[in-house]
Amino acid sequence: MTASTIELPVAADDHRIARYAAAAIALSVAEAALPSPLPGIKPGLANIIVLVVLARHGWREAAWVSLLRVLAGSLAIGQFLAPGFFLALAGAVCSLAVLALAAALPARWFGPVSASVLAAFAHVGGQLLLARAWLVPHDGVFYLLPLFATAALVFGTINGLIAARLLAEPAPRECVS
Amino acid sequence: MNERLPEGLRELFQAAVGPGHGPWRGLFRPGDWLLVLLSAALVAASYPLLWRGGVADRAIVKRDGQVVTELALNTPRRYEVEGAIGTTVIEVQPGRARVLSDPGPRQYCVQQGWLTRANAVAICAPNHVTLQLGGRGGAHAGYDSINY
Numbered sequence: 001m002t003a004s005t006i007e008l009p010v011a012a013d014d015h016r017i018a019r020y021a022a023a024a025i026a027l028s029v030a031e032a033a034l035p036s037p038l039p040g041i042k043p044g045l046a047n048i049i050v051l052v053v054l055a056r057h058g059w060r061e062a063a064w065v066s067l068l069r070v071l072a073g074s075l076a077i078g079q080f081l082a083p084g085f086f087l088a089l090a091g092a093v094c095s096l097a098v099l100a101l102a103a104a105l106p107a108r109w110f111g112p113v114s115a116s117v118l119a120a121f122a123h124v125g126g127q128l129l130l131a132r133a134w135l136v137p138h139d140g141v142f143y144l145l146p147l148f149a150t151a152a153l154v155f156g157t158i159n160g161l162i163a164a165r166l167l168a169e170p171a172p173r174e175c176v177s
Numbered sequence: 178m179n180e181r182l183p184e185g186l187r188e189l190f191q192a193a194v195g196p197g198h199g200p201w202r203g204l205f206r207p208g209d210w211l212l213v214l215l216s217a218a219l220v221a222a223s224y225p226l227l228w229r230g231g232v233a234d235r236a237i238v239k240r241d242g243q244v245v246t247e248l249a250l251n252t253p254r255r256y257e258v259e260g261a262i263g264t265t266v267i268e269v270q271p272g273r274a275r276v277l278s279d280p281g282p283r284q285y286c287v288q289q290g291w292l293t294r295a296n297a298v299a300i301c302a303p304n305h306v307t308l309q310l311g312g313r314g315g316a317h318a319g320y321d322s323i324n325y
Contacts, residue, residue, distance in 0.1 A: 105208070106208075108206070109206055109207050109208035110206060110208035110209060110212070111204065111205070111206040111208075111209050112204075113204065113205055113206070113209040113212075113213065114206075114208055114209045114212045114213075117209075117212055117213060117216055118212070121216070145223060146220065146223045146224045149216075149219075149220045149223060150220050153213070153216050153217060153220050157213055160209075161201055161204050161205075164204035165201075165204060168204070
């Protein structure tokens with residue numbers, strides 16, 4: 001994490017959050033065009049951005065980016081307040097909660113891949129719990145758990161690797177315009 | 178094909194597939210390996226746990242809700258049960274059972290074919306006869322095939 005030695009005006013991290021959120025929104029809109037064998041199984045590429053923000057700027061900004069992404073992304077693809085929006089929100093909230101815990105893991109042993117996999121599982125868990133409580137009030141939804149968990153593991157690992165790769169690059173310079 | 182790639186992409190390509198340092202593997206920290214392998218094991222373990230009903234080991238035949246007989250699913254045999262409008266014939270083979278014939282007008286329970294999973298049910302309503310498979314436990318022993 002880069003502790004800034006200079007005092008930035010408040011507007012600077014607002015700009016930064018907006019830029020990262022824009023990237024996350026673009027990824028989630030692009031991803032909405034991908035066909036999926038099962039509703040709910042998606043790569044979740046926008047979470048790469050959340051992971052990068054978490055590592056570079058801490059949990060608070062990651063939460064901003066993630067929640068803005070859910071809100072504006074659903075507006076962009078016309079899903080705002082549709083069931084998919086609430087599922088995405090539940091997933092985002094759960095994975096943010098887990099990321100807050102994962103950030104406490106010793107960085108020497110656990111990197112972005114761990115954070116990503118844990119967050120992906122939390123995402124799936126949050127969505128399934130909400131779906132169980134609200135959309136499909138029957139334990140039958142849990143039959144899908146192995147499929148969702150597999151997707152979470154695969155995409156969580158890949159997203160984590162991409163985030164780790166991006167984090168290995170030097171951070172972009174802040175350009176306050 | 179390398180020459181046709183733009184500068185930046187070529188660099189990324191070479192970093193990704195270049196010999197020697199294996200950059201992707203380098204992005205895993207020790208705990209990451211542990212976590213990914215552990216989760217993979219858990220995910221693999223969740224498949225049989227959640228996806229398979231219990232293995233069926235007996236066929237339960239009921240008339241008017243009362244158990245008429247329980248047939249073990251290990252030897253082939255036929256069983257006839259007298260119902261309200263005639264005789265329903267149950268056929269059992271190792272691991273599965275079906276309603277072979279039934280006097281009901283629509284033959285739903287016959288057309289359902291072989292039942293193989295625990296808690297699967299074939300109901301011959303006109304004749305008041307049901308055939309249900311029973312099994313040991315399973316993750317969802319409380320559910321039968323009527324549950325949605």
